[in-house]
Amino acid sequence: MTVSSPPQRTDVLVVGAGPAGSAAAAWAARTGLDVVLADAATFPRDKTCGDGLTPRAIAELELLGLGDWLSTHPRSRGLRAHGFGQTLHLEWSEGRGRKAAGNLPAYGSAVARTELDDHLRTVALKSGALGVDGARAISVRQEAGRVRGVTFKGAEGTFEIECDRLVVADGVRSPVGKMLGREWHRDTVYAVAARSYVDSERSDDEWISSHLELRDDSGSIVSGYGWIFPLGGGQVNLGVGTLATAKRPAEVQLRPLMKLYADQRRADFGVSGELRMPTSALLPMGGAVSGVAGPNWMLIGDAAACVNPLNGEGIDYGLETGRLAAQLLTEESDLSAAWPALLTDHYGEAFSISRRLAGLVTVPWVLPKLGPIGMRSPWMMRLALRWMGNLITEEDRDAAARLWRLAGKGSQRLDARPPFA
Ligand SMILES: Cc1cc2nc3c(=O)[nH]c(=O)nc-3n(C[C@H](O)[C@H](O)[C@H](O)COP(=O)(O)OP(=O)(O)OC[C@H]3O[C@@H](n4cnc5c(N)ncnc54)[C@H](O)[C@@H]3O)c2cc1C
Numbered sequence: 001m002t003v004s005s006p007p008q009r010t011d012v013l014v015v016g017a018g019p020a021g022s023a024a025a026a027w028a029a030r031t032g033l034d035v036v037l038a039d040a041a042t043f044p045r046d047k048t049c050g051d052g053l054t055p056r057a058i059a060e061l062e063l064l065g066l067g068d069w070l071s072t073h074p075r076s077r078g079l080r081a082h083g084f085g086q087t088l089h090l091e092w093s094e095g096r097g098r099k100a101a102g103n104l105p106a107y108g109s110a111v112a113r114t115e116l117d118d119h120l121r122t123v124a125l126k127s128g129a130l131g132v133d134g135a136r137a138i139s140v141r142q143e144a145g146r147v148r149g150v151t152f153k154g155a156e157g158t159f160e161i162e163c164d165r166l167v168v169a170d171g172v173r174s175p176v177g178k179m180l181g182r183e184w185h186r187d188t189v190y191a192v193a194a195r196s197y198v199d200s201e202r203s204d205d206e207w208i209s210s211h212l213e214l215r216d217d218s219g220s221i222v223s224g225y226g227w228i229f230p231l232g233g234g235q236v237n238l239g240v241g242t243l244a245t246a247k248r249p250a251e252v253q254l255r256p257l258m259k260l261y262a263d264q265r266r267a268d269f270g271v272s273g274e275l276r277m278p279t280s281a282l283l284p285m286g287g288a289v290s291g292v293a294g295p296n297w298m299l300i301g302d303a304a305a306c307v308n309p310l311n312g313e314g315i316d317y318g319l320e321t322g323r324l325a326a327q328l329l330t331e332e333s334d335l336s337a338a339w340p341a342l343l344t345d346h347y348g349e350a351f352s353i354s355r356r357l358a359g360l361v362t363v364p365w366v367l368p369k370l371g372p373i374g375m376r377s378p379w380m381m382r383l384a385l386r387w388m389g390n391l392i393t394e395e396d397r398d399a400a401a402r403l404w405r406l407a408g409k410g411s412q413r414l415d416a417r418p419p420f421a
Helices: 019-030 055-063 113-126 175-179 254-264 315-331 335-361 366-375 378-388 399-414
Strands: 009-015 035-038 078-083 086-091 108-110 130-132 136-143 146-154 157-168 190-200 207-211 224-232 235-244 271-284 297-299
Touching: 009 019, 009 146, 019 035, 019 113, 019 157, 019 315, 035 113, 035 157, 055 108, 055 315, 078 366, 078 378, 086 378, 108 224, 113 130, 136 157, 136 175, 157 175, 157 315, 190 224, 190 254, 235 254, 235 271, 235 335, 254 271, 297 335, 315 335, 335 366, 335 399, 366 378, 378 399
Parallel strands: 009 035, 009 157, 035 130, 078 207, 157 297
Antiparallel strands: 078 086, 136 146, 146 157, 190 235, 190 271, 207 224, 224 235
16 A cells, blocks of 8 residues: 555665565565555656566565466576677576476566566555655664664655664665665676667567677677567667776766667667667675664665676565565564675675676676687586576585585685675
8 A cells, every 4th residue: 555644653664665675565564564665756667777587586576476477478488698609598497407406487587677666566565565655765863773763755845754673675876775884895896787678579589688799889898798688569678788896997888888789789689769768877786785784774685785796687686685684574683793694695605706707807808708718618608697697596406506606605715805794
């Protein structure tokens, strides 16, 4: 239910109704807690994104009960990787041997965020959360480190909602996180990316496509990739992303690069017409933030930099951290150490090794030298898809999963600043 006059207090206040906040609100409300889900925007609202849903995101959406809804949207079998003279078709389920026990769905999808986020928010409200939209959080009232309430600015003026617990799900820039001391560290890899919508003859393609050999107008290889994610109805999400670090900032102009990429795809993807709604954004990745929790508050989703450094996906992590946060709220009275520990347990190894590998890609000679070698080996690319696509589950015991965990542990030992620290 969306309310016209906001409540004065609640057990759990969730700020931000993207995938992370809506998932947290839905799961928390389902445990019987009073939940308020507040957002600065009025829904439906757009969000700069590739709109791609990997099997891990599908798994979370199914857990929330959205299986039937998903079946009315495009399904992808896997990733079609293009580049360095090769095209490889990599099924989502490929490379998952007998010992890969974790049962992730074998399909992905893509749903425009205007629709996905509105639907997820509705699920949270139907689960019992109270929705307050058009309300921007502008300050936090704290006593001895505990959050007592958040002040919002809405159309009618300012008002405070008192809360026992606060879940901060306010995205990349996390203004509320900042008020609580969140810091984003750019010494490890982050991304800048742009997306648009465009007409394409391949809008019903059963593969999502990535072009790993992305070239700028001078013909130089850019450390990133271009994507085309089919949305059905004659439309695709087309975008480009590039990786950077504080030492090697991205020097590329994203929107011209996206236009160039679209022009290059006019023949093979039947791309036609103008790019619609072009927007760009930054992506903190791999847990590169500190200050993710206090006694009665926690950061989730992008606010906690829970984005895969190797492919930029964050919807699945948003949904997962939302569910994990709601669960922890029922188990722990002090979140200060428990939440970073849980995040590190779930994502520490994978984020540590992924951001190290992604950081390597920002070194100018690495992609031109290693890209062609990788693309010549379908076996290596299948392995890479599983690692890069966050497709290793905790239950997996096969060689690829064990190697990934080993590399993650080794990488953690070398980290000057571990994820979430
Ligand atoms: C170009 C690009 C392409 C991407 N492509 C993909 C992809 O294909 N697949 C994928 O999985 N991920 C992708 N991502 C990442 C993905 O978009 C994010 O990881 C995901 O949106 C994180 O969800 P969230 O709920 O944490 O934050 P968000 O979705 O950003 O939601 C945050 C919410 O907080 C609200 N908010 C902010 N400030 C305040 C405030 N002060 N008060 C109240 N409310 C506030 C906002 O209005 C917003 O609704 C991409 C990102 C970019 C930039």
